[in-house]
Amino acid sequence: MTAFSYDLLSTDGTARRGRLHTAWGVVETPVFMPVGTAATVKGMMPESVKSTGASIILANTYHLMLRPGAERVGRLGGVRKMMGWDGPLLTDSGGFQVMSLGPLRKLDEDGVTFKSHLDGSKHRLTPERSTEIQHLLDATITMAFDECTPFPAEKTVAADSMRLSMRWAKRSRDAFVPREGYGQFGIVQGSVFADLRAESVAALGDIGFEGYAIGGLAVGEGQEAMFEALEFTTPLMQTDKPRYLMGVGKPSDLVGGVARGVDMFDCVLPTRSGRTGQGFTRRGPINIKNARHAEDNRPIDEACSCPACSRFSRAYLHHLFKADEVQGLMLLSWHNIQYYQDLMADMRAAIEAGTFAQFEKNFHAMQSLGDIDPLDP
Template sequence: MSGEFTVVARDGANGARAGELVTAHGVVRTPAFMPVGTAASVKGLAPWELERLAPEMVLANTYHLLLRPGVDAIEALGGLHRFMGWPGPILTDSGGFQVFSLAGRRQIDDDGVAFRSHIDGSPLRLTPEGCVEAQRRLGVDVAMALDVCPALPASDAELEAAVAMTSRWAARCRAALPPGGDTMLFGIVQGGLDLGLRRRAAEELAAIDFEGYALGGFSVGEPPAAMWDAVAGSAPLLPDARPRYLMGVGTPRDIVHAVAAGVDLFDCVMPTRNARNGLLHTSRGPVVLKNARWKASDEPADPACDCPTCRRCSVAYLRHLYLAREAAVVVLATVHNLHFFLSLMRRTRWAIMTGRFAALRDTVLAAETAGG
């Protein structure tokens, strides 16, 4: 049944867990990392290249799809899966983060948020009901409730107001998209670094009964150590029987810290954005292509990697393409970086199921301090 989540293994030394989330387009095996396809495309990849990488689920963004090409157009063309040529599960962000990033171009009230398009300046309005209805019409597997994401630093009063409004909007989202259909609905817990507020938000959203719960408002400028501590304190507050999703995070280091806290799902633009900027994630740490140390290196960027890029291309060749501004380097680097992240999640899941997660975490943390 769509929406069913089962924890199949736990690490006895921490909160790490492996699970399975049933969706209308397949089973998502967790912990899982979702490549970001903001505008119905993972940057740098054709749909068949993405399918070969075999992510458990991909992410698209409601805000961007509302603006262009529009929900009507995508629905008329058979829904988002058919539109973007991706047969597997899809999660859509509500667009709340993007709307609240439009400083000076949006106004918020209890009903929703009014804003102007970043494309042509046209006035638009997003309500909790409209947000989830748009995601339902897109035909996605997981929709996110509309939330209020305050920018940091934020005052205690601003954080408290954001939590209160997010809870009110969450109830309206749930009423607009009841359980039982093919589109699941996840609620989003806000509260900044305040664990008291996070606890209150988690309790209020748990009472609404979503199919999953997300931690929002992280990786917005706070120090990494502060984020890790807050995630470690927040994740156990979410219902144990439902999937837990840490939004917009992060680095391999962030991921293993969060998995240890009991987080199941992740997304981040980092692997694709870093690929376009000439940074490769590897088992020996980050590789920066512009660095002269790679100019004559005949080895792959990651000797331990079996992705198509590492099987065929030397790091010297990738460096040459990057410095020459050849478009091919974006594809090659994106394939590698996403393969690395997805492989990390598969190894993490296996480590949890075989009692080896602590060793894997130590290996990842050590590698992240190396590289160059």
């Protein structure tokens, strides 16, 4: 069995190229993790996800504890076995989803009591229970249970929230069952306040985790504020452990995050957008439902190798969406995941070559061009 470890292979400025070793395979970083909320990446088979170059996926503790239930997933061998995914799996702690329930939840020092959004049944999540659930799910990477501080928040509120999360992080660590090739990440909180982020980084370092996440961003503060928070947070973080920016994001967020020292990302955006007709390309996003694509025989992105681009035209995908055919959202979701994986691979190559600054400049230049002219041959 492989030990859980991280190798920092090279840097280019603050961008990092690394390799994460786990019990279920190697993860080349920087990496984007497709989100499989309910033990499935929506609209895709596991082998389709794997074909894009994805090496690790994410599943959701909150949703799986409600349906089909953590103990049932455990009896079925865990998320990986149940869904047929043969690579590493990261599970979030459930904290973000519970905090987003608003009036359906009640927070105290010990944990959170909440009502299910499915049937109104009452549930309890504590650091210990969240960690136990993630063990039952057979998460390769378990996340500490935290309170995701809302934005905007007064500094005193953000400080109290962060310190509660640090107390919960210690309890999560104490509840974690070590296994060869498995790890647990602590989550840095502190909103947009540099001193609170520094305090959080130090507290998590004292506890000791296999990796560290940056939480409480991409919650409405905007890209500029998010990047600023990364600029004062990542330099404080350990260089020999992976850094994970939770719930991010758009392609430009990924490029900016890598430029600021982040190694791991996840977001529902590629598949959620794919289901609504938005496709990501090297020249920016498109809406395949727009009439301009109705007779366009070209692929979504001529540089893409996914089935949507190598076998089908924009015109066909446009038709599928207009006809409300499921294949359309499946193909566009596949394309978007492929685009994200290609973007990460290109960034890894640029960091290795020492050309990341030029890559970043070229990326923004291409995105600003906008979609190809429908009248071009």
